[in-house]
Amino acid sequence: MLLSLVLMTLAAADAGPADAGAADAGPPAGLACLTKWYALEVVQGDGGWSMKLPDGHVYLFDDGKVKSPEEQLEAPDMEDTYNLPYRAGPIVPVTPENDSCGRLRFDPLLRATYGATRNTVGTVRYTFFKQHVMVHRKALEPFKRVTARLEEAVAKDKSLAVYLQKVGGTFNWRKISDTPRQSAHSYGVAIDLNVEHSHYWEWQRPKRPLKWKNRFPQAIVDAFEAEGFIWGGRWDHYDTMHFEYRPELLDPSCRQ
Numbered sequence: 001m002l003l004s005l006v007l008m009t010l011a012a013a014d015a016g017p018a019d020a021g022a023a024d025a026g027p028p029a030g031l032a033c034l035t036k037w038y039a040l041e042v043v044q045g046d047g048g049w050s051m052k053l054p055d056g057h058v059y060l061f062d063d064g065k066v067k068s069p070e071e072q073l074e075a076p077d078m079e080d081t082y083n084l085p086y087r088a089g090p091i092v093p094v095t096p097e098n099d100s101c102g103r104l105r106f107d108p109l110l111r112a113t114y115g116a117t118r119n120t121v122g123t124v125r126y127t128f129f130k131q132h133v134m135v136h137r138k139a140l141e142p143f144k145r146v147t148a149r150l151e152e153a154v155a156k157d158k159s160l161a162v163y164l165q166k167v168g169g170t171f172n173w174r175k176i177s178d179t180p181r182q183s184a185h186s187y188g189v190a191i192d193l194n195v196e197h198s199h200y201w202e203w204q205r206p207k208r209p210l211k212w213k214n215r216f217p218q219a220i221v222d223a224f225e226a227e228g229f230i231w232g233g234r235w236d237h238y239d240t241m242h243f244e245y246r247p248e249l250l251d252p253s254c255r256q
Ligand SMILES: [Zn+2]
Pocket: 185, 190, 191, 192, 239, 241, 242, 243
């Protein structure tokens, strides 16, 4: 049974003897900090620290299962999504296998936050460098802040402009190609920049071994990462056109 104690209440509450150690320690940082970015409650149930999502569903932060990298990709818990550090900063080739912070997504959180079906995702029209795109209204302000940074960068360096044209797509309710997993584009929180300047591991021939490639300039990556967007160029399964709003992965307080 779930005790439904909100985080703030719990801090002051008397913990039962069985959970004394865990309760004293408080919820894991990666769970506690989510309340900054998502409408959810941190609760403690019989199984441990959990998140109660706006749709009423409750999920353990750590489901306690040991998973292979493939199993994590298929069905991660929220804790798994933090397994790898997200390395913002200078662009470096990604060579270690399965080094892909952000490719693991806890889909129930995205569904509950942004919408569970094509028709319930709350998109709004947005003009990105003179191109009309649809983004989630909850990601609109971050998109605007990124755009302001990019405009500043382009003013200093005109060669950046080409990467921001021929935008490949934003909102698109779909699965990731050849997988049963829902794409981040389904939620209106991702944008693909100019496909003609992009590298994507699925297009690589021969398909193995993966050979990371990138042409996107540092200034563009910096602008997105500064506003909580992760970049697909940080993945061994590289997708260099792809930027996705995942602020918790760039928030140091989620990693303490
Ligand atoms: Zn994409």
